[in-house]
Amino acid sequence: MFPSSGTGSSGTQKPTKPIKRSSSTALSPPSVNKNRYSPLSNLNEDDNDDNMSLVTQSDGDEAHQSTEVSQKIPPIYVHNIKDFENFHNSLTKMITDELSITQTKYALKINLSSIDDYRHVTKSFDESEIEYHTYQLPSEKPLSIIIRNLPVSISEESVFKALTDLKFSVTSVTRLQNRSKCPIPIVAVLLSISSKEIYSLNRLLHCVVLVEPRKPTKGIPQCTNCQRFSHTKKFCHLPPRCVKCAGDHHFTQCVKEKDTPPKCVNCEKNHPASYRGCTYYKEISKSKNKFNSKQPVNNKNITYQSTQPIVNNEYHNEPLSNDYVNTKRKTYASAAKSNITTDNDFLKTLLPLINSFVSQLMQKIIESLPVIINSINSNLNVQP
Secondary structure, rough: OOOOEEEOOOEEEEEOOOOOOOOOOOOOOOOOOOOOOOOHHHHHHHHHHHHHHHHHHHHHHHHHHHHHOOOOOOEEEOOOOOHHHHHHHHHHHOOOOOEEEEEOOOOOOEEOOOOOHHHHHHHHHHHOOOEEEOOOOOHOOOEEEEEEEEOOOOHHHHHHHHHHHOOEEEEEEEEEOOOOOOOOEEEEEEEOOOHHHHHHHOOEEOOOOOEEEOOOOOOOEEOOOOOEEEEHHEEEOOOOOOOOOOOOOOHOOOOOOOOOOOOOOOOOOOOOOOOOOHHHHHHHHHHHHHHHHHOOOOOHHHHOOOOOOOOHHHOOOOOHHHHHHHHHOOOOEEEEHHHHHHHHHHHHHHHHHHHHHHHHHHHHHHHHHHHHHHHHHHHHHHOO
């Protein structure tokens, strides 16, 4: 039982007002306690600062390592290596991380583990004049975009200056053309530094524009230096081969006469090496399409439709019959027509049965007709 705050003469409780406390009056006097371990607090703070600096440094190192590892390093294809042991010994002296070497059909494929090794190896190959080709580092790839709805009368120089004034690092601006070689209101722009802010650009030279990433070409790239496929001339360090006569020179130095038929350096037939009907190019395209068809499919992009009824033709390579296809596409007229035909068929099957029943009934009536007549006559004679 809680104690009562007060009682009257009759013993009933009186209501009491709650006590209000002001902010000026403290509930209890402040007590000052001396901390005898206070001299150690400075040491702890110094230790914490050292630990935080170490953690920050380690996090920075881990972040640097993770970004370096996450970046994809392109392979290096080395051609015409006759002494592999000397090549391997000189290669292992140059690198600091792991590497792997794979023998392909025409070259040695070298996979490195760090960007520093990649730069060091390619520089050494250039100095030693080793024949190789490679690809561009993803971090050094320019950003390729297209800008739509720019009038044809605007020059490429004006677009270049307008983008440069907006603090974009523009490398080149190219006005696109259609199949008839007529300019269209679309320009292609290359940026040396990848800037995602350009996608938010909606006005250029007071024109309402639309900025989109440029779609890559679907075909297999061909090097215009060595006429091989799957790489470009910018990263090709192989001897040149002519696209016209298959000679060991660049096509700009070719002296082939117009009457002389061309020769393909890949299949050795009478056509230029850039001809897309080349059997060698068709084999590469076929193998590429076969490889892409074997890639796993993302189930998130699949839309499932309603299941179809199972028929016998589903387990064979035969097409479905026309009757089955027609039943899947019925109109009201066809449904009504089918009902009429089914009714006529039913009547045709029922009519012979009715005829036989009626004939048997008439025969019974004819046979029993004399008896019926005699019974009627006898009943008439009996009456007075």
